Each structure stands twice: as structure tokens, then as C-alpha cells.
Amino acid sequence: MSDSHDNLTEKQRRQTDSSNENLPYQPEEVDYHDEKDVFDEEHGHAAEKRTRFYRTKRFWIRCIVILVIVLAIFIPVLIVVILPKLVQSIVSHSVMSMSQLNMTDATETSMKVSLTGGxxxxxxxxxxxxxxEPxxxxxxxxxxxxxxxxxxKASGGKASIVDATSFTIIDKDAFADFAEKMMSIEDFTWTLTSKVQVKAVGRTFKDVNLSKELKMLGMNGFGKVTIDSFxxxxxxxxNTGAYVRLVTSMNNPSPIGMVLGTMVLDMFxxxxxxxxxTAKDAVLVGNSPSxxxxxxxxxxxxxxxxxxRVSVLMSNFLAGKxxxxxxxxxSVLPDGVNSVSWLSRGLLALxxxxxxxxxxxLNVIRDISIKDMSMVFNPATPFAPTASSNLVTAGFKLPFDITVSMQNVSNVMSIVYKDKVLGDIDAAVWNEALSDVPNGLIVFSLPPSPLIVKEDAQEEFSQFVADLTVNPEQLFTVKGFANAVSTTPVGTVKLTGIPFNSDVTMKGLDFNAIDAAVTNxxxxxxxxxxxxMNQTVALPNPSTLSVSGGGALLTVYDKVTDQYLGELSIPELNIVPGANPTATQFLFHPKNETLRDQFLSEYLxxxxxxxxxxxxxxxTPIVEMQTAMSQVSLSSSAPGLSPPPNLVTSGTAVSGLGTLxxxxxxxxTVNMINPLATDLFISGQVTHVSWNGNFFGTIDAKYEQTVPANGEAATPELILQHPAGLDFGLFLTTQFVVSYPLMALGGAMVPFDLDVKMDVRVGGPNGYPxxxxxxxxxxxxxxMSLF
Structure with missing residues (x-):
């Protein structure tokens, strides 16, 4: 039965759905009674229909009555009890801050304050x-x-405080303690208490307790005091000292500012x-430098x-330390006359x-000029020459308008060339100085001091010496630290470690432009x-630079042919300003024999x-000077004997019938002199003899003879071979003998022109050929003899 019923119901449902497909759309009818129970699911049969309780009038009447009773009780409680407590809670939990609190017109019992906070x-x-209430x-x-x-006035949970009021001191000792601590501590806390009145939500709430802890920064000893000028x-x-003026900036981290008036401080x-x-009209501004x-x-x-200690103080200031x-x-005098005990106590404790x-x-020392400079090189201490100067001038500008006189100076100096620190000069010896304060000039000397060349700058230092040697002038920089013993109004102080940095232009030796004249x-x-050959060579130095560096050996060339002649030896190189006549030796040994003979002949x-x-x-063996020497090329000239001597001083010629x-x-036979300061060994000669423009004969002889240094000697008998032929005989009889008839009566002095070619060794038999x-x-x- 149940299955048939279910099937029938399903069949009827399909028929109903099918029939509804052909009908137009109709809204679904709502049965408001479907909220009633129409089926008892537990017992499986229809139940009795009933209405829910909250849809009854009785329910809603009861609710309204209860609400009226509750409101009648709650509103008085809200107004009388809850709102005051709420206001008190809000006031208690609010946070007060202060960004500025400036104190002015301070007295023993009160002051004016201006407030900025929130x-x-x-x-x-x-x-x-x-x-x-206060x-x-x-x-x-x-x-x-x-x-x-x-x-x-507060809005949106915030309020701003901007006010100007007065502050009355209750406990002067306690306030003095606070002022003393406030100037030195990092922070502090004030407690603010009072009764306040709050107007809100249309009501006024009186006797609201105010108790706030206001945390503020202290002045912390003005830890960041700076000096803008001294x-x-x-x-x-x-003669009691010197006036001083300092412009300072005292950083006040605290929001509390003060008008101090006249403030007096002792300096230590x-x-x-x-x-x-003393500072007049002194004001400490809160939260900012003052x-x-x-x-x-x-x-x-x-x-x-x-x-x-004063020396250290002034030295450090001048050096920027x-x-x-x-x-x-x-003391502190807010009105410039009267002190305030609590304010003075705070300042006195600070x-x-x-x-x-x-x-x-400050750049105290500037425009250094080295009027003269000496560098002495020593092969035993390479790259540590001794530097000195008799006259150094420097401009100086002190930031003080006091009477200052420099008595002694010393310095530590570095030489900088082409942005490279070459070495240091430590002039530890104190030297007397002269100072011209009005014109800002100090004059002193640099005692002989080692110039220690840095290991990584040895090549650059050698080039620096070379540039000073061959250039007309050279720019370099000196920097370092100066020390000076000075008399001042505060006493005689020793100023140390004063920095300086100055460009220096110095005249160079300009060696390659000089003409090294040779004399003697x-x-x-x-x-x-x-x-x-010993000689004197002039090495003129137009500069104020002096260089000393032991011996030197230079190569000499014939300037016309550029052929090698020998070496010029300078036993002791010492170049000072001026002409510098220098004793030298010329080791003459040219490779070209023709040039050799020409030079020696022209010398004579x-x-x-x-x-x-x-x-x-x-x-040179001086390593620092080797680069300089490699760039030297100077002109010179070697003069011969002056006046030039006659090598043959006299002679005798005996002719006979055979001559005709x-x-x-x-x-x-001729008498010869040796104008040299060494023996002259003669191994032979070829001499062409002429008379009055006519060839007279030739001496071609091989012999050995030593003419002593600066001495004379007669040659062995030499044969003058006359020309052959009738012409010479005719010349003798018609011109020569006729011109000198006394030849037959004892002899006549006859002028002959001699063209000599003599083989010699300079220095004796083992000398230079x-x-x-x-x-x-x-x-x-x-x-003339007839026999």
C-alpha cells in the first residue's frame, strides 16, 4: 500500500508538472500558516496547530515594560556614576608632553613661564x-x-598647550636643588597635580583629579658646547694679560629655556x-643651540x-686640534644687577x-720663501743628504691682535714634488728668529739637517735634483709643522705643531745654459x-741653491766635430751661488789622432x-745625483798658452862650399824650450825652412831628446838639406849671401820661417804620443865657411 501510494503520488506529480508547463507563469502562493506544526514526525500523524510565543502581543507588552524600568534605573546611574568615572579614567590615562618651557623674569620666589606642549x-x-586651581x-x-x-580644548583625542603664565616657587631650597641637578642631568620627571574641570557631552564634570608625570630632558651639562670663534x-x-672674546654655541637638549642675563664664568x-x-644678555633656548x-x-x-699648559692650549688651537x-x-644676574640664589646655585654647580x-x-704660516738652500750629498749615506738654509722667510697670520714676538723656531718639513712626498727634514735644533708682526713676516734659518728620502720616492727625488740642476727655476711644495718660542701678553709660550703648507719657487742651477769658461x-x-791637464773651470750658478756631492767625471767632446776628447774630472763638486771657479783635471786621450794633434798644436x-x-x-758615485748628471750638457772652451811661446829660441846654422x-x-843646431809642466820627449822632427818666402830646405831627423818641464835644451846637430839644382845655387849667390855679407866674417842673424812637425811624448819617454x-x-x- 505504501509503495502504491508513493508511485501514485509520483505519477500525479508528473502529471501536475506536465499540465503546469502549458500554463502561464504565476507567483507562488505563500501559506503563512506553514510555520504551524502540521505533522508530527515522531508519531507519524497530523499534530495540533499552535502559534510561537514571540509573535504574541503579550510578549511584546512585557518587553516594553521591562525596558522602561531598566532605562529609568540606568540613565541616572550613567549620569551620576559612570560618566564621571569615565572622564576621570580618560584624564588619568591621557599623556602630557612639553616641547618648550621658557623661564623669564626670574626672582627669588617666582618667574614667568611660557609653555608649548600637548x-x-x-x-x-x-x-x-x-x-x-593652580x-x-x-x-x-x-x-x-x-x-x-x-x-x-581637546578634539580627536589630542590637545595643544600654548600658554603664558607665572610660576610661584613654593620651596626655594628644593627648587635650588632642582635647578642645580637639571643643568647637569640627562633627564628628570616632574609630577603635576591639581583639580580640573572637564566639559564634554553637554555636561560639566568638576573636581576631576589631575596627576601627571611629565618626563623631560635635562640640560646634561650642555655637552655639545662649540666654539665659533676665539x-x-x-x-x-x-702687562696683566690679553683680552679674549669667544663666540660659543651651547647646545641645550632640554625643553626648558632660561633668560640668564649677565653670566660670569671662570676658565680653566x-x-x-x-x-x-662674562656673557651679557645670555639666553638659553630650549631644544636648540644657544x-x-x-x-x-x-x-x-x-x-x-x-x-x-697655555703653550699646549694655544698650539692646539693654531693647529686646529x-x-x-x-x-x-x-655668578648669574638675570637683570644684569641682582643675583637669584636658586639660579646662581645651579650655575655655580655647573x-x-x-x-x-x-x-x-687657520693657515697660520704661508708664503714660505727659501732664499738660499744647500744640499750636501754623501755616498756613505745615500738618500739622506744634509739640507740647510741661511735665510727662510714665511708670512704668518695669527688670529690674535696681541703683541707677539718670535724668538726661536724649529720645524719638521716635508718636500712635496709633483704631488709626491719626497722626504722629511727634521730641524730639531732651535734657531734664532726675527719677526715683523705688523707685516706678518718671520725670518729664520734652517740648520744643517738630514733630509730623509722616503723609500718609495727615491726615483722621484733623483728627478727633483735633476730638475733643479738643469732648469732655470723649479716649483715644489714644503709642508709640515713649525715650532716657535714666542713672547705674548700671557707669557712666553712655546707654540708647537703649527701646520704649514706652501708652494716654493726656487731658481735652478740652469747648468745646460751656462758657458763653463776654462782658465789656467x-x-x-x-x-x-x-x-x-790641470785647469780652472768656472761653473756659474745664478740661483741661491748650493749643491755639494764629492767628485764627478764628465765626458768632453770637440764641439765642432762632436768627437771624443777625454774626461773632465772634478775632484770635489761644490756649487754655490756665484762664479764657482773649480779646480779640475782634463784627461786628454782622443780616439782620432788627427784631432789629437790638432788640439795639442793649437794649445801650444x-x-x-x-x-x-x-x-x-x-x-758620480752619488746615487741621488746620477739622474742629474745624465742630463748635464754644457758648453766650454779650452784656451791655449797665452801668450803663445816660441818653441825655438835660437839656433846656429853653419854652411860651407858644399852647401853651394x-x-x-x-x-x-837649435835651442828649444818646453812650455809644459811635464817633460817633453822628442823622437824626431820634419822641419821645412823658408827664407823670405823662398824654400830653403828640410830637416828630417830621428833622434831622442828630453826637454825638461818648463825647461830648455839644444838639439843634436841636425842636417838641413837644401834643394838640388842650379836654381837654388843661383838663389844663394845672388840673393841670400848678398843680403848677409857678414856671414863670412863670423856670422849673421838670419830670420828663417820654420814649419815644424815634431813627434813627441808628453810626460817623458813613456808619455802620451x-x-x-x-x-x-x-x-x-x-x-858661411869657405872650407
Missing amino acids: ISNAGIFPATIDFP IIVSWEGHQLGSMSMSSV TMPGDAPN YEGTYLGQV PLILEGLLFRQTNQADLD VTMTTAKGV TLNVPLQTPTP VVVTGGTVDHIV TGAVFPLKVVGSKDS VGNRQTVT ATINYKQTQEILTK
Whole structure:
């Protein structure tokens, strides 16, 4: 039965759905009684129909009655109990802050204050807070004072405080304690208490308790005091010291600002009492640096320990270094006349740490000029020459308008060339100095001091020496630290470590432009390898630079042909400003024999021989000077003997009948001198003899003879071979003999022209070989014999 019923129901449902497909759309009817129970699922039969309780009128009437009763009770409770407690809670949980609190017109019992601050976490309702009672300010359990405040309006949970009021001191001792601590501690906490009145949500809530802890930064000893300027405007009268003026900036991290008025401070450095300064119209601004102009007097010091500390203080300032001084309060006069005990107590307990330092580099020493400079090189100490100067001038500008006189100076100096530090000069010896303060000039000397060349700058230093040697002028830089003993109004102080940095232009030796004139040439010897000539060579130095560096060996060339002649040896190179006549030796040994003979022959006849003198790295054992020597190429000239001597001083020629008709030979002997300062060994000669322009004959002889140094000797008998032929005989009989009839009666002095080519060795038999070509006119005693 149940299955049939289910199937029938399904069949009927399909028929109903099918029939509904052909009908237009109709809204579904809602049976609002379907909320009633119409079927009892538990017992499987229809249940009794009933209405839910919350849809009955009785239910809603009861609810309304209950609501009226609750509201009648809650609203009075809300107004009388809850809202006041809520307001109190909001006030208690709000946060007060202070960004500025400036104190002015301070007296023993009161002051004026201006406030800038705010309140946060002040609730969501707009409100007005009134302060019908003064606010009591307490610190560490002590009531400091009280102050009134104007109304504050809060909105959106925030309120701004901008007010000007008065502060009445309740406990002067406690307030003095607070003022003393506030100036030195990092932070502090005030407790503010009062009764306030709050207007909000249309009601006024009175007697709301205000108790706030207001945390603020202390002045922390003004830890970041800076010096904007430090000057000494002049000398104090009666030799009592020097006036001083400091422009400082005292950083105040606290929101509390003060009008201090006239403030007096004592200045100290490491226990030495320096002097006293005063600031007028002093104001400490909260949360910002406060400029103060301190003016006063630095006392004259007489104790050496105090002078030493003052020396360090002034030296550090001039060098741009920080020196920590201290300032201790003496008094504070807000109105410039009367002191306030609690404010003075706070200042007297304060010790300011004042870092004395110039804000910008002072460049005290400038425009250094080295009027003369000497460098002495020593092969035993390479790259450590000795430097000195007799005259150094420097401009200086002190930031003080006081009387200063430099007595002694010393310095540590570095030489910088082409941006490279070459080496250091430590002039540890104190030297007397002269100072011209009005013109800003100091004059001193540089004592002989080692110039220590840095290992990584040796090549650059060698080039620096070379440039000074061959250039007309050279620019370089000197920098370092100077020390000076100075008399000042505060005493005689030793200023140390004053930095300087100055370009210096110095005239160079300009070696390659000079003409090294040679004088006093003397041939003093000869070996098989060379002739030794002693001479004086002028090495003019137009600069103020002096260079000394042991011996040097330069190469000499003939300037015309550029052929090698030998070496110029300078036993001791010492170049100072001026002409520098220098004793040298010329080792003459040219490779070209023709040039050799020409040079020696022209020397004997007084001719001037142009030369070129060239250096090389091998010219000196001084390593610092090798680069300089390799760049040296100077002109010179070697003069001959002056006046040129006649080598043949006299002679005898004896002719006979054979001279006319026989072998045509004349026996001749001549007397010769040796103008050299060494033996001259003669191994033979070829001499062409002429008379009055007519060829007279030739002497071609091989013999050995030594003419001593600066001495003379007669040659062996030499044969003058006359020309053959009738013409010479006719010449003798018709011109020569006729011109000198006395020849037959004892002899006549006949002038002959001699063209000599003589083989010699300069220095003796083992000397330097050469051939002398020599021309001379000499009167020779000539005799004619008929037998």
C-alpha cells in the first residue's frame, strides 16, 4: 500500500508538472500558516496547530515594560556614576608632553613661564579642560612650585598647550636643588597635580583629579658646547694679560629655556686658571643651540707649569686640534644687577666642558720663501743628504691682535714634488728668529739637517735634483709643522705643531745654459794613455741653491766635430751661488789622432778650442745625483798658452862650399824650450825652412831628446838639406849671401820661417804620443865657411 501510494503520488506529480508547463507563469502562493506544526514526525500523524510565543502581543507588552524600568534605573546611574568615572579614567590615562618651557623674569620666589606642549590619548569626545586651581609641580617628592593654566580644548583625542603664565616657587631650597641637578642631568620627571574641570557631552564634570608625570630632558651639562670663534682683541693694560672674546654655541637638549642675563664664568685648562669671561644678555633656548658671546681677560702666567699648559692650549688651537677646557660658573644676574640664589646655585654647580677648536683651518704660516738652500750629498749615506738654509722667510697670520714676538723656531718639513712626498727634514735644533708682526713676516734659518728620502720616492727625488740642476727655476711644495718660542701678553709660550703648507719657487742651477769658461790650463803630466791637464773651470750658478756631492767625471767632446776628447774630472763638486771657479783635471786621450794633434798644436799656439761637456749616470758615485748628471750638457772652451811661446829660441846654422856645389847640406843646431809642466820627449822632427818666402830646405831627423818641464835644451846637430839644382845655387849667390855679407866674417842673424812637425811624448819617454805641428819665424845665427 505504501509503495502504491508513493508511485501514485509520483505519477500525479508528473502529471501536475506536465499540465503546469502549458500554463502561464504565476507567483507562488505563500501559506503563512506553514510555520504551524502540521505533522508530527515522531508519531507519524497530523499534530495540533499552535502559534510561537514571540509573535504574541503579550510578549511584546512585557518587553516594553521591562525596558522602561531598566532605562529609568540606568540613565541616572550613567549620569551620576559612570560618566564621571569615565572622564576621570580618560584624564588619568591621557599623556602630557612639553616641547618648550621658557623661564623669564626670574626672582627669588617666582618667574614667568611660557609653555608649548600637548595632550594625547584624550578620549574620543570633544572636551574643554579648565584649570580652576593652580597646578602643583613636584620633583622627587618635593613641591617645587605652582602655576596656573588656561583652558585646553581637546578634539580627536589630542590637545595643544600654548600658554603664558607665572610660576610661584613654593620651596626655594628644593627648587635650588632642582635647578642645580637639571643643568647637569640627562633627564628628570616632574609630577603635576591639581583639580580640573572637564566639559564634554553637554555636561560639566568638576573636581576631576589631575596627576601627571611629565618626563623631560635635562640640560646634561650642555655637552655639545662649540666654539665659533676665539680671538684676542688686544693686550690688557699694565702687562696683566690679553683680552679674549669667544663666540660659543651651547647646545641645550632640554625643553626648558632660561633668560640668564649677565653670566660670569671662570676658565680653566688642566688645573691652570686661565681667566674670567662674562656673557651679557645670555639666553638659553630650549631644544636648540644657544649662542653666547663671552668676553673677558686671559691672565698673564708666570709659573712655568702654567705656561706649559697655555703653550699646549694655544698650539692646539693654531693647529686646529681640539683642546678640552672647562668653565665654572661664578655668578648669574638675570637683570644684569641682582643675583637669584636658586639660579646662581645651579650655575655655580655647573662645570662646562668647552672644546676649544677653530671651526675652520687657520693657515697660520704661508708664503714660505727659501732664499738660499744647500744640499750636501754623501755616498756613505745615500738618500739622506744634509739640507740647510741661511735665510727662510714665511708670512704668518695669527688670529690674535696681541703683541707677539718670535724668538726661536724649529720645524719638521716635508718636500712635496709633483704631488709626491719626497722626504722629511727634521730641524730639531732651535734657531734664532726675527719677526715683523705688523707685516706678518718671520725670518729664520734652517740648520744643517738630514733630509730623509722616503723609500718609495727615491726615483722621484733623483728627478727633483735633476730638475733643479738643469732648469732655470723649479716649483715644489714644503709642508709640515713649525715650532716657535714666542713672547705674548700671557707669557712666553712655546707654540708647537703649527701646520704649514706652501708652494716654493726656487731658481735652478740652469747648468745646460751656462758657458763653463776654462782658465789656467796647465799640462802637468802624461802617461801612455792620456795627457793630464790641470785647469780652472768656472761653473756659474745664478740661483741661491748650493749643491755639494764629492767628485764627478764628465765626458768632453770637440764641439765642432762632436768627437771624443777625454774626461773632465772634478775632484770635489761644490756649487754655490756665484762664479764657482773649480779646480779640475782634463784627461786628454782622443780616439782620432788627427784631432789629437790638432788640439795639442793649437794649445801650444794659444788657440781657443770649443768644447762640449756631457755627464752620465756613471759620472758620480752619488746615487741621488746620477739622474742629474745624465742630463748635464754644457758648453766650454779650452784656451791655449797665452801668450803663445816660441818653441825655438835660437839656433846656429853653419854652411860651407858644399852647401853651394856639393851635397847642399847645412849643419844646424837649435835651442828649444818646453812650455809644459811635464817633460817633453822628442823622437824626431820634419822641419821645412823658408827664407823670405823662398824654400830653403828640410830637416828630417830621428833622434831622442828630453826637454825638461818648463825647461830648455839644444838639439843634436841636425842636417838641413837644401834643394838640388842650379836654381837654388843661383838663389844663394845672388840673393841670400848678398843680403848677409857678414856671414863670412863670423856670422849673421838670419830670420828663417820654420814649419815644424815634431813627434813627441808628453810626460817623458813613456808619455802620451802625439805629433806637434808648429810654425815660427826665428832669427838663427848663420855662418858661411869657405872650407
